[in-house]
Structures are given as C-alpha cells and as structure tokens.
Amino acid sequence: MFTFSIPLAEPFNFNDAITSHGWWMLAPNVWDSKKARFYRTFPTRNNDTIVGCIYMEASCLQIVTEVELTETDQDDILDYVSWMFRVNERFEPFYTLCQTHNELTDLPMKGKGRLLRSPTLFEDIVKVLLTTNTRWNQTIQMAEKLTYHLGEKVYGFGREFYSFPTPQTILSAGEAFLMEHVRTGYRSHYILNAAHKAVNNPARYLQPSALNHFREIKGIGPYAMNTLAMIVGRYDGLPVDSEYKKHVIGTYFNGIAPSKSELESVYDKWGDYKYLAYWFDHYK
Numbered sequence: 001m002f003t004f005s006i007p008l009a010e011p012f013n014f015n016d017a018i019t020s021h022g023w024w025m026l027a028p029n030v031w032d033s034k035k036a037r038f039y040r041t042f043p044t045r046n047n048d049t050i051v052g053c054i055y056m057e058a059s060c061l062q063i064v065t066e067v068e069l070t071e072t073d074q075d076d077i078l079d080y081v082s083w084m085f086r087v088n089e090r091f092e093p094f095y096t097l098c099q100t101h102n103e104l105t106d107l108p109m110k111g112k113g114r115l116l117r118s119p120t121l122f123e124d125i126v127k128v129l130l131t132t133n134t135r136w137n138q139t140i141q142m143a144e145k146l147t148y149h150l151g152e153k154v155y156g157f158g159r160e161f162y163s164f165p166t167p168q169t170i171l172s173a174g175e176a177f178l179m180e181h182v183r184t185g186y187r188s189h190y191i192l193n194a195a196h197k198a199v200n201n202p203a204r205y206l207q208p209s210a211l212n213h214f215r216e217i218k219g220i221g222p223y224a225m226n227t228l229a230m231i232v233g234r235y236d237g238l239p240v241d242s243e244y245k246k247h248v249i250g251t252y253f254n255g256i257a258p259s260k261s262e263l264e265s266v267y268d269k270w271g272d273y274k275y276l277a278y279w280f281d282h283y284k
Contacts, residue, residue, distance in 0.1 A: 002068050005060040006082055010091060011111030014056035017085050020283065021115035022136065026127055026143040028151060028162050029116075041154060041163040042080055042119060044073045049163045051156030054081060061085060066156050080119035089114070089233055094273045101269065104280050113276060117231050121206045122198045123164045124231045125217065128224050129190050145182045149173075167195035190219030208232040226275065235275040240264060247282045 018024045018038055024031045030039040038054040050073075053064040063081055082088060095108035107113050118124045126146075130139045150165035150173055170178070170191060178188035194217050197205045204213050214220050214228050226237030238244065240263070248266050249257055257263075270277035 001064050001066060003062055003064050004074055004078065005062050006078060006087055008056075008059050008061065008087065011108075012056070012059075013111040013114075014061075016110070016112045017114040018116055020112065020280070021117075023116045023118065023127065025140055026130075027147040028164055030161070039157060039161065040119075041151075041161050042077050043163065043166075044069070045076070049152045049154045050077075051154060051161050052077060052081070053157055061087070084117055084119055086114045086117070086233070094235075094276055097270055097273055097277075104277065104284070106284075107280060112280070115230065115276075115279065118164070120164075121208070121231070122167055122194070125194050125198075125205075125214070125220075125228065126164075126170075126191055128227050128231070129187050129194065129219050130184070131227070132187065132219065132221075132224060142182055142184055142187075146178075146184075149177075149181045167198040170195040171199065187219065190217070193218040230275045236272045238264060238267065238274055238278055243282075244278065247278075251281075 015033075015036060018031055019033075023029065024038070028041050031037075032039070036055055039051060040054075041049050042052055043049060050065055050067055050069070055062050055064075061081060063077060065077075069077065091108075091113045094113055098104045098107055118127065127139075127143060130142045130146075134142075147162040147164055150169050151162035154161050154163065165173075175188045175192055178184045178191060182188075184191060194205075197217060204210055205217065211229060211232055211234065214225060220228070223239050223241045227239050229235075229237050230239070245257075245263065248263055249255060252266050253262075267274040267277045267281075
C-alpha cells in the first residue's frame with residue numbers, strides 16, 4: 001500500500017462532505033459508511049486506471065493506492081481529490097451568514113457545507129445531464145450502466161471497480177449504443193454533444209473559468225446551468241426544478257404556489273450563497 005495526504009486548513013466534516021450531495025451514490029463512486037472509506041477510480045498519465053481509497057485522519061485527507069505512482073500521477077490524484085472535496089474553497093463567508101441570520105448554525109459548528117463533485121468537469125457535465133427530467137433512481141441506474149458498459153474494469157482493495165468513460169469512448173460508442181445499453185433516451189444526443197465539445201475544445205468547456213460556455217452544450221438549461229455553477233464553486237444561483245418547488249412551496253407558502261419571482265426570491269438574503277442555503281435548508 002502507498003499513502004499520501006492532503007492537509008486540511010478549515011474545519012472539515014469528511015462524512016458530510018461525501019453524503020451531503022447525492023453524487024456519492026453515482027458510479028464510479030463507492031462509499032463504505034461503516035469504515036468511513038471512499039473509493040473511486042482515477043486515470044493516470046499513461047492511460048491506466050487505478051483505484052484510490054480516501055479517508056480522513058489527523059486533519060488530513062489520506063489517499064491510499066495499491067500501486068506505486070509516479071510523482072506526476074501522484075500530483076494529479078492530489079489535485080483530483082482536492083477538487084472533489086473542495087479543499088481549497090473557503091467557507092467562512094457562508095458560515096458568517098449562517099450566524100448573521102441565525103439559521104443553519106449547525107453547519108459552521110460541525111464543519112459542514114461542502115458538496116462532493118467529480119474529479120473532472122466532463123464527468124460532472126454528463127452526470128448533471130443524467131439528472132434532468134427523471135427520477136433519482138433512474139439517474140443512479142444510468143450512471144451505473146454508463147460506467148459498466150463503457151468504463152475500464154479494474155480491481156483494487158478486494159473488489160471490482162469501473163472507471164468513468166472518457167469523451168472519446170463515449171463518442172466511439174455512439175447514440176444507438178447509449179440508448180440501448182445505458183438507457184439514456186433523449187439525453188444520449190446531449191451526452192454525445194458534450195463529449196464532442198470536450199474532445200474538440202477542452203480549454204473552452206472543461207475549465208472552471210469556462211462556466212458561461214456550458215450553455216453552449218445541448219441540454220444545459222437554467223437548472224443544469226445553476227447546478228454546474230455550484231460544481232465549480234459558484235453558489236449565487238438556484239437549481240429550480242420540481243424538488244426545489246416542492247420544498248419551497250411546502251415550507252414557505254403553506255402549500256400554495258406563489259408567483260415565479262416569489263418562488264425564486266426565498267433565499268435572496270443569502271446573496272452569493274443562495275444555492276448552499278437552499279440545499280442545506282432542504283436536506284438538513
């Protein structure tokens with residue numbers, strides 16, 4: 001076994017950083033809640049796939065692999081894990097708002113507030129597309145089938161894992177394959193469009209600074225756009241979907257549907273952190 005670590009500067013709730021966002025349920029992520037170990041696959045520079053086991057110990061994220069990595073691959077995986085767990089984001093401004101409004105005060109007390117994301121923006125773009133106009137169980141099934149049919153199988157830590165497929169692999173599979181085997185339906189065309197853009201212009205579509213360009217990907221409407229903004233660390237938008245409407249109408253309007261502006265202004269006082277305020281208000 002080979003272990004390397006990431007020091008944590010802020011209060012950090014490891015379990016909550018994983019389970020506050022449903023991404024932990026989507027392949028190729030694997031969460032062992034009993035052992036507090038998080039597993040997933042990562043690519044290496046020579047196009048191999050390795051499995052990493054992540055856990056928290058002594059104010060550090062510990063990353064364990066069963067194979068020895070080059071220094072470059074180790075640095076890459078450190079970057080992947082730091083990104084996934086938002087290690088370099090600072091949550092003090094959000095915590096200050098929690099104290100100011102005297103709401104969600106358990107978040108700063110317990111080091112909560114992080115929402116898990118994937119190692120790459122391409123994976124998250126695809127996963128967001130898998131959440132549109134469907135039920136969560138179907139999203140889980142589509143992610144599972146996508147990795148099973150198109151990911152690379154690899155063994156580690158006594159079990160079998162699959163990687164998330166590359167854009168090239170998805171393009172090679174084609175729309176008919178996605179529809180028949182992954183059961184992505186109309187989303188198949190959108191996923192292929194995202195893969196095409198990722199292959200042909202990664203600098204435009206696969207950088208956090210490229211947020212405004214996400215709108216050019218087919219299938220990225222207002223809900224998906226604000227979800228992807230959250231992914232890259234922008235929390236000033238809201239994922240207004242059926243779940244949002246159900247929560248807000250039931251919680252703040254006694255079950256009576258308000259106007260669109262009223263519906264979307266409930267979290268205005270949270271400013272740049274509206275998304276987090278909604279998320280933890282709903283899923284507290």
